[in-house]
Amino acid sequence: MTEPNAPDPRLSVRITAPDRATAFDIVRRYPFDYGCRPTALPTDDGVAVPALLSPAEIETLRNNGIDVDVRFDIRDRDEGTAPIGDGDRFDGGRRPPQGVGTAPDGSTDPGPILNVDEIGSAIDGLVNEYGIPTFTLPNGTAEGRPSTGGQVGDVDPSRYHVYFTAGVHARERGGPDALLYFIADLLHANKFGTGITYGARTFTNADVHKALNTGIVFFPLVNPDGVAWDQRTGSLWRKNRNPAGAIPGDEGSIGVDINRNYDFLWDYRTHFDPSVTGNSALASDDPRAETFHGAAPLSEPETRNATWVFDQFPKLNWYMDIHSAVGDILYNWGDDDDQVGDEAMRFFDPRWDGARGVLTADDYREWLPEADLGRIRLVARRTAAAMAAVGGRTFRPIPAADLYATSGASDDYAYSRTWIDPQLSKVHGFTMEFGYPTNFYPTLTEYHQNLADVGAGLMEFCLCAADNPVT
Numbered sequence: 404m405t406e407p408n409a410p411d412p413r414l415s416v417r418i419t420a421p422d423r424a425t426a427f428d429i430v431r432r433y434p435f436d437y438g439c440r441p442t443a444l445p446t447d448d449g450v451a452v453p454a455l456l457s458p459a460e461i462e463t464l465r466n467n468g469i470d471v472d473v474r475f476d477i478r479d480r481d482e483g484t485a486p487i488g489d490g491d492r493f494d495g496g497r498r499p500p501q502g503v504g505t506a507p508d509g510s511t512d513p514g515p516i517l518n519v520d521e522i523g524s525a526i527d528g529l530v531n532e533y534g535i536p537t538f539t540l541p542n543g544t545a546e547g548r549p550s551t552g553g554q555v556g557d558v559d560p561s562r563y564h565v566y567f568t569a570g571v572h573a574r575e576r577g578g579p580d581a582l583l584y585f586i587a588d589l590l591h592a593n594k595f596g597t598g599i600t601y602g603a604r605t606f607t608n609a610d611v612h613k614a615l616n617t618g619i620v621f622f623p624l625v626n627p628d629g630v631a632w633d634q635r636t637g638s639l640w641r642k643n644r645n646p647a648g649a650i651p652g653d654e655g656s657i658g659v660d661i662n663r664n665y666d667f668l669w670d671y672r673t674h675f676d677p678s679v680t681g682n683s684a685l686a687s688d689d690p691r692a693e694t695f696h697g698a699a700p701l702s703e704p705e706t707r708n709a710t711w712v713f714d715q716f717p718k719l720n721w722y723m724d725i726h727s728a729v730g731d732i733l734y735n736w737g738d739d740d741d742q743v744g745d746e747a748m749r750f751f752d753p754r755w756d757g758a759r760g761v762l763t764a765d766d767y768r769e770w771l772p773e774a775d776l777g778r779i780r781l782v783a784r785r786t787a788a789a790m791a792a793v794g795g796r797t798f799r800p801i802p803a804a805d806l807y808a809t810s811g812a813s814d815d816y817a818y819s820r821t822w823i824d825p826q827l828s829k830v831h832g833f834t835m836e837f838g839y840p841t842n843f844y845p846t847l848t849e850y851h852q853n854l855a856d857v858g859a860g861l862m863e864f865c866l867c868a869a870d871n872p873v874t
């Protein structure tokens with residue numbers, strides 16, 4: 404017997420298909436929960452699409468002749484999911500966070516996942532221990548929570564070139580933690596003249612200085628309302644908690660997907676091919692969808708906070724939005740396949756409205772300069788390789804439009820800015836998908852592995868920024 408209030412199982416699955424075109428078609432037909440965005444993992448005899456499904460959704464697919472490989476119930480793992488911290492391990496900022504890459508002899512146990520208050524006191528701890536500057540984001544959230552970001556580098560805003568965000572999708576546990584612990588590692592290694600070690604991947608003290616000299620801005624908890632709600636309810640909550648568009652009595656219709664709310668091809672029904680607008684993976688105008696894109700581009704305070712940072716630090720060139728869970732480093736573009744041949748095909752050109760987003764087809768594709776494509780592929784490859792070198796597993800450097808297009812996502816917004824206004828600095832936008840496919844609630848062991856993987860990736864990303872001036 405099921406308990407009356409027990410939530411439906413949410414099963415981590417892989418939908419298998421003989422090829423990418425079939426997988427694309429399955430996603431197009433079934434608007435299920437494919438995580439941040441759908442992706443196709445190569446298998447021995449085709450591809451597998453990770454998804455988080457209810458038993459009824461699995462039944463629907465199977466009844467239509469589609470193979471589904473069920474892995475586990477995301478909330479009911481054999482080892483148990485990592486607990487959320489129930490106190491304040493940083494004692495209101497009197498104790499600084501200690502990263503996993505500089506812990507003495509690797510001995511420090513990072514413990515459970517940081518709760519929302521601990522994320523705040525971790526920032527205070529960094530300020531008290533290392534004297535870094537912080538900034539308060541200008542927009543309060545729907546529930547009135549303030550947001551704080553930090554800076555590592557020079558005082559001059561024009562000396563900052565790298566920008567990291569985390570905690571956008573509430574359920575993707577451990578992202579803010581990994582970003583904060585990485586910053587803590589950098590500062591600790593700088594203060595004590597050491598290197599940083601993540602598993603089998605080591606960085607020297609010279610690397611630490613090189614990374615710090617890029618100037619790093621970090622905003623570790625973009626969606627504090629959503630994260631607080633997810634941590635309280637275990638509901639695999641993705642969106643923010645803005646009730647404005649909600650349908651009375653329908654809990655799931657609260658909130659907006661921040662990562663479909665950016666001002667980049669936001670009006671998807673105008674900009675994309677009608678054949679791809681039916682799947683909510685692209686974006687949705689239905690408040691009940693996980694990818695509800697809000698009432699207007701940048702309608703959400705969280706989105707405006709994240710974009711405000713681009714304006715405050717006018718020389719940013721490298722942006723990484725930290726998500727989970729797949730095992731990928733995604734690079735531009737996300738609205739369609741990349742191409743370097745036809746400069747007439749551009750996201751801002753209305754002549755291509757209604758034509759975008761059909762992948763695996765040789766039609767509209769999003770242009771970018773060949774030099775940019777070479778640069779971002781190199782950086783994605785290096786970042787993924789550094790994460791793999793930690794020793795846990797492989798990571799893939801892939802285009803953001805891997806299996807399905809997205810509208811209104813952060814990485815595309817970052818890169819689009821300079822094409823709308825050439826006065827603005829060119830920012831290459833990336834999305835990190837740490838962790839294992841649709842494994843939003845890691846076990847404690849996986850959480851600790853994720854901290855090391857992400858740390859190595861962010862470190863290498865900063866070194867890439869130093870090695871690759873953006874023109």
Ligand SMILES: [Zn+2]
Pocket residue numbers: 438439572575726727
């Ligand atoms: Zn995400």
